[in-house]
Amino acid sequence: MSEFKIGIVSISDRASGxxxxxxxxxxLKEWLAKVVTSPALHFEERLIPDEKPVIESTLVELVDxxxxxxxxxxxxxxxxxxxxxxxxxxxxADKEMPGFGEQMRAVSLKYVPTAILSRQVAVIRKQALIIxxxxxxxxxxxxxxxxxxxxxxxxxxxxxxxxxxNEALVRAFRPKSAIRKKx
Amino acid sequence: MSEFKIGIVSISDRASGxxxxxxxxxxLKEWLAKVVTSPALHFEERLIPDEKPVIESTLVELVDxxxxxxxxxxxxxxxxxxxxxxxxxxxxADKEMPGFGEQMRAVSLKYVPTAILSRQVAVIRKQALIIxxxxxxxxxxxxxxxxxxxxxxxxxxxxxxxxxxNEALVRAFRPKSAIRKKx
Amino acid sequence: MSEFKIGIVSISDRASGxxxxxxxxxxLKEWLAKVVTSPALHFEERLIPDEKPVIESTLVELVDxxxxxxxxxxxxxxxxxxxxxxxxxxxxADKEMPGFGEQMRAVSLKYVPTAILSRQVAVIRKQALIIxxxxxxxxxxxxxxxxxxxxxxxxxxxxxxxxxxNEALVRAFRPKSAIRKKx
Numbered sequence: 432m433s434e435f436k437i438g439i440v441s442i443s444d445r446a447s448g449x450x451x452x453x454x455x456x457x458x459l460k461e462w463l464a465k466v467v468t469s470p471a472l473h474f475e476e477r478l479i480p481d482e483k484p485v486i487e488s489t490l491v492e493l494v495d496x497x498x499x500x501x502x503x504x505x506x507x508x509x510x511x512x513x514x515x516x517x518x519x520x521x522x523x524a525d526k527e528m529p530g531f532g533e534q535m536r537a538v539s540l541k542y543v544p545t546a547i548l549s550r551q552v553a554v555i556r557k558q559a560l561i562i563x564x565x566x567x568x569x570x571x572x573x574x575x576x577x578x579x580x581x582x583x584x585x586x587x588x589x590x591x592x593x594x595x596x597n598e599a600l601v602r603a604f605r606p607k608s609a610i611r612k613k614x
Numbered sequence: 615m616s617e618f619k620i621g622i623v624s625i626s627d628r629a630s631g632x633x634x635x636x637x638x639x640x641x642l643k644e645w646l647a648k649v650v651t652s653p654a655l656h657f658e659e660r661l662i663p664d665e666k667p668v669i670e671s672t673l674v675e676l677v678d679x680x681x682x683x684x685x686x687x688x689x690x691x692x693x694x695x696x697x698x699x700x701x702x703x704x705x706x707a708d709k710e711m712p713g714f715g716e717q718m719r720a721v722s723l724k725y726v727p728t729a730i731l732s733r734q735v736a737v738i739r740k741q742a743l744i745i746x747x748x749x750x751x752x753x754x755x756x757x758x759x760x761x762x763x764x765x766x767x768x769x770x771x772x773x774x775x776x777x778x779x780n781e782a783l784v785r786a787f788r789p790k791s792a793i794r795k796k797x
Numbered sequence: 798m799s800e801f802k803i804g805i806v807s808i809s810d811r812a813s814g815x816x817x818x819x820x821x822x823x824x825l826k827e828w829l830a831k832v833v834t835s836p837a838l839h840f841e842e843r844l845i846p847d848e849k850p851v852i853e854s855t856l857v858e859l860v861d862x863x864x865x866x867x868x869x870x871x872x873x874x875x876x877x878x879x880x881x882x883x884x885x886x887x888x889x890a891d892k893e894m895p896g897f898g899e900q901m902r903a904v905s906l907k908y909v910p911t912a913i914l915s916r917q918v919a920v921i922r923k924q925a926l927i928i929x930x931x932x933x934x935x936x937x938x939x940x941x942x943x944x945x946x947x948x949x950x951x952x953x954x955x956x957x958x959x960x961x962x963n964e965a966l967v968r969a970f971r972p973k974s975a976i977r978k979k980x
Contacts, residue, residue, distance in 0.1 A: 726970055
């Protein structure tokens with residue numbers, strides 16, 4: 432596979448309604464462009480409101496129609512009535528991946544005690560890993576720094592491309608038997 | 615809002631049956647009276663048996679009829695057959711808040727390795743945060759000390775009163791934009 | 798009770814199909830034989846493929862027919878399409894025990910960042926505690942070392958035998974009121 436297709440979904444009533452400028456999509460693209468060295472990145476970007484049916488259909492489209500192997504969402508994971516990103520993500524899941532949510536909260540807890548209010552989840556749908564991230568660019572970076580080392584091997588296991596990273600930033604971990612030597 | 619309505623629910627067959635004296639309600643009230651400085655506390659106390667339908671209807675009454683913004687339960691979170699507090703809490707939930715259970719277990723684990731047997735959860739129902747706490751007064755204090763810093767901002771987000779704490783005991787955390795200046 | 802009945806279930810398409818030798822069952826038996834000093838261990842061993850209905854019926858048979866008080870599974874907890882052990886375990890559960898999965902991932906995370914990919918759960922079914930463990934013998938040992946201190950008291954609470962351990966290896970923890978003096 433010569434491409435790594437990544438869905439980037441910013442979920443926010445106000446940003447999608449033009450009330451303020453979305454900062455989630457640029458923050459995610461910038462982080463990924465720095466960290467992932469191969470294969471070439473192909474982004475599918477979506478900016479949508481906090482509507483459960485819209486979030487669900489967007490995730491399904493990105494995985495089933497666009498063939499993404501990774502989908503990152505930002506926003507909508509708090510306790511407020513409009514925050515429904517985790518519920519929408521679980522609704523389209525084949526498998527839950529509880530370790531991501533646990534570890535993202537544990538990482539954020541080093542910065543703010545309100546990290547426990549984040550309800551973010553990660554799931555597998557078909558050939559894709561879907562991860563909910565926080566809404567703030569600073570928190571996006573902190574949580575990706577904390578979990579991305581496990582993402583390339585996870586994507587191997589669901590049949591995706593072999594992802595390599597800039598090891599000065601994130602050292603992807605694979606068991607020895609899963610490491611491919613360069614030709 | 616000039617009042618902070620808090621439901622305090624002690625769940626125990628033996629205490630509700632008069633076999634021994636309930637220690638959960640006094641422990642919870644004492645802790646809250648020390649830590650919360652405003653607004654004025656109004657407690658709704660209930661002492662009930664480990665019966666799932668009774669726990670559910672009590673939680674619904676406290677949130678829907680009494681208008682509580684916080685409901686704390688104590689007891690019934692272990693692995694024994696009569697321990698059904700988490701199941702009853704999830705049954706009346708609009709949203710799960712997994713970070714509370716994770717953090718309460720992580721905090722208790724510093725004291726006892728059997729902390730992992732506690733199945734406590736937290737959820738949002740309408741305008742209220744409902745948190746399961748352990749049964750022992752010592753463990754109640756330890757877990758509240760470990761998570762309460764996130765409670766005031768959570769209650770802001772579900773539309774409750776602006777809660778202030780004695781910062782020498784618990785320093786409530788809010789993002790800068792959510793902090794209200796005193797007049 | 799003069800016996801501690803333990804179900805040991807290795808879940809692997811390849812090992813059960815004879816493609817390679819199962820290493821999970823011997824690793825689990827060796828660890829338990831070293832750590833548990835009383836009562837006498839009785840093992841019920843099963844080597845089965847990654848088929849959800851087979852895993853479910855095996856767990857039900859071990860708990861309901863064989864009377865096991867502890868069932869340990871190994872394998873099938875990752876994100877790959879054939880990994881369905883957690884789903885099968887949850888399908889036969891009376892109660893979820895989220896603290897085990899959290900703690901096992903936290904322990905494994907000290908060794909490898911891909912620990913967060915493990916979806917292992919623990920549950921109560923009737924008189925039995927069922928725990929999913931990783932597939933690799935080294936990881937089996939690490940996670941059992943990390944959670945077993947809580948297992949004897951958990952088995953007390955579901956009505957099983959009073960388990961004692963070699964305290965040099967694992968110090969079982971019970972509240973004072975639950976400790977039985979030797980006659």
